[in-house]
Amino acid sequence: MTTPGPTPAAPRTTHLGVPTMAMLVVGSMVGAGVFSLPRQFAEATGAAGALVAWGVAGAGTLMLALVFQNLALRRPDLDAGVYAYAKAGFGEYLGFFSAFGYWASACVGNVTYWVLITSTLGAVFPALGSGDTLLAVAVGSVGLWVTFLLVRRGIREATAVNRVVTVAKLLPIVVFVVLAVVAFDPAVFADNWGGSPGSGTLLDQVRGTMLATAFVFLGVEGASTFSRHARRRKDVGRATMLGFGSVFALFASVTIVPYGILPAEEIARLDEPSMGGVLDAAFGSWGTTFVSVGLVVSVLGAYLAWTLMAAEVLFVAARDGDMPRFLRASNAHDAPVPALAMSTGLAQAVLLLTLASEDAFDFALELTGSLVLIPYLLAAAYGVRLYRRDQGARGALVVAAAATAYTTWLVYAAGVDHLLVVFVVYAPASVLFVLTRREQGRRWFSGRERVVLAVSLVGAVVGLVALLTGWVRL
Numbered sequence: 498m499t500t501p502g503p504t505p506a507a508p509r510t511t512h513l514g515v516p517t518m519a520m521l522v523v524g525s526m527v528g529a530g531v532f533s534l535p536r537q538f539a540e541a542t543g544a545a546g547a548l549v550a551w552g553v554a555g556a557g558t559l560m561l562a563l564v565f566q567n568l569a570l571r572r573p574d575l576d577a578g579v580y581a582y583a584k585a586g587f588g589e590y591l592g593f594f595s596a597f598g599y600w601a602s603a604c605v606g607n608v609t610y611w612v613l614i615t616s617t618l619g620a621v622f623p624a625l626g627s628g629d630t631l632l633a634v635a636v637g638s639v640g641l642w643v644t645f646l647l648v649r650r651g652i653r654e655a656t657a658v659n660r661v662v663t664v665a666k667l668l669p670i671v672v673f674v675v676l677a678v679v680a681f682d683p684a685v686f687a688d689n690w691g692g693s694p695g696s697g698t699l700l701d702q703v704r705g706t707m708l709a710t711a712f713v714f715l716g717v718e719g720a721s722t723f724s725r726h727a728r729r730r731k732d733v734g735r736a737t738m739l740g741f742g743s744v745f746a747l748f749a750s751v752t753i754v755p756y757g758i759l760p761a762e763e764i765a766r767l768d769e770p771s772m773g774g775v776l777d778a779a780f781g782s783w784g785t786t787f788v789s790v791g792l793v794v795s796v797l798g799a800y801l802a803w804t805l806m807a808a809e810v811l812f813v814a815a816r817d818g819d820m821p822r823f824l825r826a827s828n829a830h831d832a833p834v835p836a837l838a839m840s841t842g843l844a845q846a847v848l849l850l851t852l853a854s855e856d857a858f859d860f861a862l863e864l865t866g867s868l869v870l871i872p873y874l875l876a877a878a879y880g881v882r883l884y885r886r887d888q889g890a891r892g893a894l895v896v897a898a899a900a901t902a903y904t905t906w907l908v909y910a911a912g913v914d915h916l917l918v919v920f921v922v923y924a925p926a927s928v929l930f931v932l933t934r935r936e937q938g939r940r941w942f943s944g945r946e947r948v949v950l951a952v953s954l955v956g957a958v959v960g961l962v963a964l965l966t967g968w969v970r971l
Contacts, residue, residue, distance in 0.1 A: 522740025530713035536771035539764035541705030543692025554710035557903030586879030602868035603807035611637030669791025680779035707910035811836035920956030
């Protein structure tokens with residue numbers, strides 16, 4: 498008679514409080530984008546347009562953050578909010594697309610971090626270039642897989658590192674704002690009020706900044722993504738609002754104060770990180786070095802937070818039967834290792850693709866912002882659908898409608914070319930959906946899902962043709 502062996506230990510469940518979850522929100526929002534904001538905005542608009550753009554982006558993102566807060570309380574049974582809300586509102590296939598798009602956005606966003614790190618180090622090591630050389634890709638690849646080894650040790654260890662890094666990376670950004678305020682010249686700011694010649698109308702200028710603002714606000718839903726780890730469900734909403742409120746003024750300040758130091762045309766020509774170039778102009782050559790050190794710390798922290806979130810979305814989707822079952826596995830440290838490996842693999846593929854792009858950083862940044870728009874739109878629209886028949890939730894309905902309008906505006910502002918590239922990325926993902934349905938012994942697509950599939954395939958074909966003919970460029 499065989500003696501039964503010991504029962505395997507169940508994976509530990511990690512419970513996170515408000516401060517830690519808020520740090521995840523801040524850690525994922527404050528990353529590569531903030532260091533490039535001066536140039537990104539100066540290329541598109543002047544001081545007036547920047548103020549309007551932040552008003553629109555801040556109000557819109559606040560509405561989106563409130564949607565996540567309200568839904569976390571109203572539907573505490575739904576984990577990994579962005580994906581789960583799309584599924585609850587619009588069915589399994591669109592929920593799957595939301596999960597895939599959000600995950601892909603996180604993975605591509607991680608590429609921007611390594612491109613920016615290597616391009617920053619390129620000032621010291623010329624072989625790294627602008628982050629798009631073979632050596633730069635090799636360095637980034639090593640960083641990708643070292644982080645994979647760290648995160649697979651568990652959520653608790655990774656979030657502890659994230660707390661330390663988040664505090665450390667905020668310091669140089671705050672110092673930049675303080676020094677820029679000291680050097681601020683009202684006359685230069687007045688000259689930059691309307692933007693560079695040929696900037697277009699104010700609407701055109703504001704539209705030109707939208708992908709940049711969408712990119713830097715990615716992560717506002719970070720606490721919602723980790724809702725299964727929250728000690729209390731209401732902590733998700735508190736952490737979301739705390740994280741958003743902590744960074745909005747910082748982002749706007751980083752963008753606005755440079756208009757009082759340099760002409761917009763010069764800001765638009767600065768190398769990345771453009772924050773360093775602004776300090777150089779005001780205080781001497783040490784500015785770039787100071788900002789570069791802060792950038793490396795900041796980007797590494799944001800990369801860690803986004804690696805966690807990307808894997809979490811795949812894990813929860815697989816656990817709920819919306820991704821292949823191999824992705825639902827986790828180790829004894831509560832780390833979803835297969836999902837982590839798949840996330841790192843996609844980031845690796847996109848990092849290699851930057852070798853063929855005209856501007857590696859802008860390519861990864863714009864693709865990241867474009868990919869996440871559909872998941873955000875579906876989550877906001879689910880809020881409208883949930884509250885529209887609830888007489889006691891008129892305030893929540895107004896918030897959800899405003900968030901839906903804002904995310905619809907973002908899709909419009911992104912433009913047709915970015916939407917077509919998104920279809921090229923989304924359409925092949927249906928293979929994972931088919932694999933999931935086969936595992937469950939179900940029909941691959943329902944009648945309504947076939948319509949969605951047809952739209953995605955047509956969009957992908959048009960997108961591929963546009964890429965091959967040069968109408969759309971990477």
